[in-house]
Amino acid sequence: DSKTTIEAVTTNLRRNEDSGYIGIKNADLIRSVVEALRERQVDTYFDWVKGHNGHEANERADQLAKQGAREPQPEQGPERAPSKWRLTGAKLERMMQSLAYRAIRERKSAEVGPRRSTEVVLAEVKRDLKRAFNSSRTSERIWKDLRKKTVTRECAQFLWRAMHNGYMVGEKWLKAGIPDHLKVRAICQECDELKTMTHILAECEATGRREVERLLASLWK
Ligand SMILES: [Zn+2]
Structure with missing residues (x-):
């Protein structure tokens, strides 16, 4: 009120x-x-x-x-x-440096509209499905796959939103209107890379991701 x-x-x-x-x-x-x-x-x-x-x-x-x-x-x-974002001193300075040139490089991709960014993600999903399983899925089929019984509701929701680029990650923190001291969130502190969903799930060198990968692999066997 x-x-x-x-x-x-x-x-x-x-x-x-x-x-x-x-x-x-x-x-x-x-x-x-x-x-x-x-x-x-x-x-x-x-x-x-x-x-x-x-x-x-x-x-x-x-x-x-x-x-x-x-x-x-x-x-x-x-x-x-959580104070993990309250960076000070050398770390902040180093991150602001890597941000400065990335911000310019990434500005274009940050301006990509919502519809187009979903298409970009879909294209990546198709490419990876082809690479990993030699499977050629249509977009319709991929959306349908999310509703399969073997995919939990939470997992389907996460994937749906990730594929619509709906999470506040990576270049979204570089958009106009985000205060400078928050722009550092665009960068992975561990790897000094742009912290996109792809980075978080597949590339990050932070210990958590490797652990999840190891657990997934053992579950798969
Ligand atoms: Zn990382």
């Missing part, structure tokens, strides 16, 4: 971040909310509702706010979202 809060994480966000939240009330709370929204990695839409008007979720939020106000205040302010 607070227009100020909605504006703080939407229309005023850029200005606040550019100015370092100087003179902004509840800056810590706003930044926590912004971090949480960004961690969702999807677009979030806000719908303002009239306060104290019997709206179920609004009443519940009021209750939680009252409850929170009664609790002892932590000394460091509210728990911040």
Whole structure:
């Protein structure tokens, strides 16, 4: 029910971040909310509702706010979202360097429209199916495959969205409107490569991916 809060994480966000939240009330709370929204990695839409008007979720939020106000205040302010992105010093400098030239190189691909990016992914899927299994699948067939009983619902949803380029990864962080300090998310900190879905799933040198691959291979046998 607070227009100020909605504006703080939407229309005023850029200005606040550019100015370092100087003179902004509840800056810590706003930044926590912004971090949480960004961690969702999807677009979030806000719908303002009239306060104290019997709206179920609004009443519940009021209750939680009252409850929170009664609790002892932590000394460091509210728990911040994971700090893995709060880079400092040499690491940040190195990443900003690799970003600078990548940003220019990738600008074109970031501007590719949603429909076209799905076609690009589909073309890659077809190429890889051909390479790995010598199978020539049509687009229709590939979408149908996602609905097979052997594919779990979660897996199908993930693949569907990944194929529509619906995850906030890679060059999406280089789009206009993303503040500079967030653009580093476009790059894999481990490999210094553009962190696309392909990189995350198939190329990344971080330990997690190799482990998943090893488990998959043993499952397959
Ligand atoms: Zn990587």
